[in-house]
Amino acid sequence: ETGVTQTPRHLVMGMTNKKSLKCEQHLGHNAMYWYKQSAKKPLELMFVYSLEERVENNSVPSRFSPECPNSSHLFLHLHTLQPEDSALYLCASSKTGTGNSGANVLTFGAGSRLTVL
């Protein structure tokens, strides 16, 4: 257990479904992230929330919608997905800062394995 908890661990959904992935951290971090890991591709940053500001990768389709209600919780809302969206979705958190204080070291959750039929 890393301190970053993701649920569900596995999700199978049809292309017309609406579902959400949840991420929770109680490490006192002030930034949270969604990454996508597809087979044979590098991890891809989808969204960053830092001090309640959202930074997004402009290539992420609008069928992925993030929500960060507070610094400890992060959601990824999914709707009308495509089979190519099947992947491991990883949540991470960090404490922003400078120097060698342990800032900027990302702590990852175990991931949510998504299969779109």
Added chain:
Amino acid sequence: KQEVTQIPAALSVPEGENLVLNCSFTDSAIYNLQWFRQDPGKGLTSLLLIQSSQREQTSGRLNASLDKSSGRSTLYIAASQPGDSATYLCAVSIIQGAQKLVFGQGTRLTINP
């Protein structure tokens, strides 16, 4: 656009050997570089973070170096053990503050008993 490349893609060595994993990046304007390991079906575990002003970091049997000007980093693993078998990922941070990391595709390492 920043691109990160890791060579080799896969490596298999006998237990006890020292080994080096390589990472290169195309844009030297980075804030830090991080090495992670990922076990099959699991998330990533942070191993080492090197600030852009640093040359190396050490943790136990691991030593990571950074040559920002040439766009290279290496991860040295001493006296390898079967438990070191995993995929090792290199990532560079391209903004200050929140970590917008660009990852390489990883090196899949197998240590044979």
